[in-house]
Amino acid sequence: MSEHYFSNNPQSKTSPRTWMYELRGRTFRFTSDIGVFSKNDIDFGSRLLIEQFQEPQINGDILDIGCGYGPIGLSLAAEFNEREVSMIDVNERAVELAKKNASANNVTNVTIQTSDLYSAIDDESRFAAVVTNPPIRAGKKVVHQIFEGAKELLLPNGELWVVIQKKQGAPSAKDKLDDLFGNVEIVKKDKGYFILKAQSV
Numbered sequence: 276m277s278e279h280y281f282s283n284n285p286q287s288k289t290s291p292r293t294w295m296y297e298l299r300g301r302t303f304r305f306t307s308d309i310g311v312f313s314k315n316d317i318d319f320g321s322r323l324l325i326e327q328f329q330e331p332q333i334n335g336d337i338l339d340i341g342c343g344y345g346p347i348g349l350s351l352a353a354e355f356n357e358r359e360v361s362m363i364d365v366n367e368r369a370v371e372l373a374k375k376n377a378s379a380n381n382v383t384n385v386t387i388q389t390s391d392l393y394s395a396i397d398d399e400s401r402f403a404a405v406v407t408n409p410p411i412r413a414g415k416k417v418v419h420q421i422f423e424g425a426k427e428l429l430l431p432n433g434e435l436w437v438v439i440q441k442k443q444g445a446p447s448a449k450d451k452l453d454d455l456f457g458n459v460e461i462v463k464k465d466k467g468y469f470i471l472k473a474q475s476v
């Protein structure tokens with residue numbers, strides 16, 4: 276049976292690959308593997324989101340939902356090291372890799388957990404920013420649940436940052452965010468990828 280990268284517990288054999296990559300002026304060492312999104316290199320969309328992200332104006336923590344092996348959450352945690360960064364993913368192998376990548380890069384201001392949507396996040400937790408390269412292959416319903424849950428978890432004036440390709444539904448994602456938040460900004464378009472930002476009021 277073919278396996279999707281969002282499987283909860285990928286049983287496929289392992290073939291880890293490690294590479295170095297510069298993000299926001301720091302060099303990271305990342306390991307990814309079979310059964311995890313982007314097993315050979317950093318995804319172009321994730322890189323664009325990392326490069327475009329601006330530090331929130333308000334105090335508070337950051338949440339990376341669908342963290343995979345960790346490039347978004349870990350690179351933001353390394354730069355904004357006075358904030359805590361929560362990183363969650365339904366894929367256990369991805370979560371284990373993200374933990375190893377945190378150690379390999381000496382990033383300690385992170386909490387990395389297995390989580391279906393936001394199930395591992397305390398009801399009382401609130402964030403200054405939620406960032407995501409959402410799991411398009413998991414379906415529109417899951418992507419919309421990620422947007423809806425983010426709105427509930429953001430502090431007033433907190434921001435949801437999303438990267439999504441035009442051909443994978445950026446215009447409809449933009450409409451959904453506008454409906455939910457009453458605002459949405461296209462921060463950047465590059466090679467068919469959109470960086471969208473919506474602010475909680």
Ligand SMILES: C[S@@+](CC[C@H](N)C(=O)[O-])C[C@H]1O[C@@H](n2cnc3c(N)ncnc32)[C@H](O)[C@@H]1O
Pocket residue numbers: 280281282312313318321340341342343344345346347363364365366369390391392393408409410411413417
């Ligand atoms: C497009 S990938 C991005 C991965 C990583 N952030 C990156 O930049 O390489 C989306 C991620 O969402 C995760 N995912 C899928 N369904 C999920 C769910 N229900 N709850 C949490 N994460 C989920 C997948 O396992 C995958 O790692």
